[in-house]
Amino acid sequence: MDLRLSGELLSFRDEVRTWLRDNVPERPLAPVTTERGFAEHREWERRLAAAGLAAVHWPVEHGGRGLDALSASVFYDEYVRAGAPDRLGRLGLGLVGPTLMEWGTPRQRELLPAMLTCDDIWCQGFSEPDAGSDLASLRTRGEVGTDSIRINGQKVWTSHFRFATWIFALVRTDPEAPKHRGISYVLIPCDTPGVEFRPIRQMNDDAEFAELFLTDVEVPLENVVGGLGNGWKVAMSTLTHERSSNLNTAAHFHRVLRDAVALIPEARRNDSLVRYEVGRFHEEIEAYRFMTLRTLTEVSKGEKPGPQASMGKVWWSELQTRILEFALSMLASEAEVRSGGLPGATNLFKHYWMSRASHIYAGSNEIQRNIIAERVLGLPRSA
Ligand SMILES: Cc1cc2nc3c(=O)[nH]c(=O)nc-3n(C[C@H](O)[C@H](O)[C@H](O)COP(=O)(O)OP(=O)(O)OC[C@H]3O[C@@H](n4cnc5c(N)ncnc54)[C@H](O)[C@@H]3O)c2cc1C
Known part of the structure; x- marks a missing residue:
């Protein structure tokens, strides 16, 4: 097995590396939940899109470069190494x-380029x-009319709601059908009358999620x-796409480990015991890298990730938590006062709690273990 990058991938990597070196902002952008942070992140995304780097593996007609999954992984490795800003339009x-590329109509696919910008x-x-x-078991109802659906119900834990313009939602359109069959996947513009987000205030005073109320929301x-x-x-x-997100690259975990x-x-x-532990984490990240390479090879051949996505999700989420727990235990009481600039977090504790949340979102790890x-x-x- 030859794990070296081909000449073509090496020159792509060099192009990405050079562009990032010349363009990544020197100071961190403001938090994405603020007006200023949102504007700064959007500006960054537009620069990426203009350089053809917003989604290199997307087809050219949708704003990508038509490259394969392996190229996307090379891109993200470089992106993480360069310390580039968190991606803004993650869910798009x-x-x-x-x-939408897999299931959408041509009209629905017209929505794709605006996800990249x-x-x-x-x-x-x-x-x-x-x-x-x-x-x-979802109960949000969608009453089907001649040419529209009227939606009533409540959703919860809606992340990234603050600046959202669209919702992709699941609604029950046939209450008589067996529970997995009577569901439809609907795209809802956020400015449709009857759409209401109510932010959920968290213990730490942030409000990263909302309850979403849908009252007589009518969409075509x-x-x-x-x-x-x-x-x-x-x-x-x-x-499946969420669980196998290429944002969770081995390079990201190497960076978390290095920074921790x-x-x-x-x-x-x-201390030799500390060095031993760090070495073990390093090995685990490398093993994870090989696993993702195997998945990438399959995806590049046109296969779907399937249950492997569940294995990857359990692995990356728990590995990250263990690395951060290790760093916290090493710092002991000093952890309260030493706030490191870990990627995507203001301090070690926040990063640690976010990593715990990753055991729950994208399908909890208990559910992933059932799937495996x-x-x-x-x-x-x-x-
Ligand atoms: C940071 C974060 C962001 C999120 N963002 C969104 C979002 O944007 N949009 C959205 O729709 N949702 C979002 N969610 C919600 C997320 O999808 C749910 O929290 C998740 O599916 C679990 O559902 P629940 O919270 O109702 O827990 P429950 O389903 O009530 O589960 C409670 C516990 O029981 C366990 N459990 C349940 N069933 C089984 C079983 N059969 N076998 C073994 N164990 C089981 C679970 O693993 C869990 O530990 C987000 C969650 C988090 C943490």
Whole structure:
């Protein structure tokens, strides 16, 4: 097996590296939840898009470069190494965008380029107060008329709602059908009358999620993706893309490890047991890298990630938490006062708690383990 990059990939890597070196802002952008931070991140996304780097693996007609999954992984490795800003349109880029490429009508695919320039920001309306892991129990109703759907119900934990212009949502359009069959996947413009976000105030005073109330929200039938009643299959495509997001590259975890280790006081860092632990994390990240390379090779051959996405999701989310727990234990009480500039977080604690959240979103790790048990190991289904 030859794991070296081809000549073509090497020259692509050099192009990306040079562009990032010349363009990545010297100071970190303001937090994306603020007006200023949003404007700065959008400006950055537009520069990426103008350079043809917003989504190199997307087809040219949708604003990409038509490169393969391996090239996208090379791009993200460079992106992380360069310390470039967090991506703004994550849910468009990583979730609904690829879903529309697979299931969308030509008209729906016209929405794709604006995801890359972040003229449109997307949020996800899947979870409900009584439908999280058991998503197929969702109760938001969609009454189907001659040429439109009228939607009533409530969603919860809607991230990235603040500047969102579109929602991709699951609604029950056939209450008589078996629960996985009566669901439709609908695209809802946020400015439709009856759409209301109510921010959820968190313990730390942030409000990163909202409750989403949909009251007599009417959208045209042409906004249904993949056909009426076919929403479960379309949603599985979205969730698979979310779990195997190429933002979770091994380079990202190497960076988390390096930055976390840098926070440990030097005397402790040189302790042989500490060095041993760091070495083990390094090995684990490399093993994860090989696993992602295997998936990428399959995707490049046109195969779908399938249950492997669940294995990757459990691996990256728990590995990151263990690295951060290790750094916190090394710092002990000093962790409270030493706030490191870890990527995407203001300090070690915030980064740690965000990593705990990753065990829950994109389908909780318990659910991923059920999927691995049933579909990879062939064990009996849970009751
Ligand atoms: C940071 C973050 C961002 C999110 N953003 C969004 C968003 O933008 N849009 C959106 O729609 N949702 C979002 N969610 C919601 C997320 O999808 C749900 O939290 C998740 O699906 C779990 O559902 P729940 O919270 O209702 O927990 P529950 O389903 O009530 O689960 C509670 C616990 O029971 C376990 N459990 C449940 N069923 C089983 C089973 N069969 N076997 C074993 N264990 C089980 C779960 O693993 C979990 O530990 C987000 C969540 C987080 C943490």
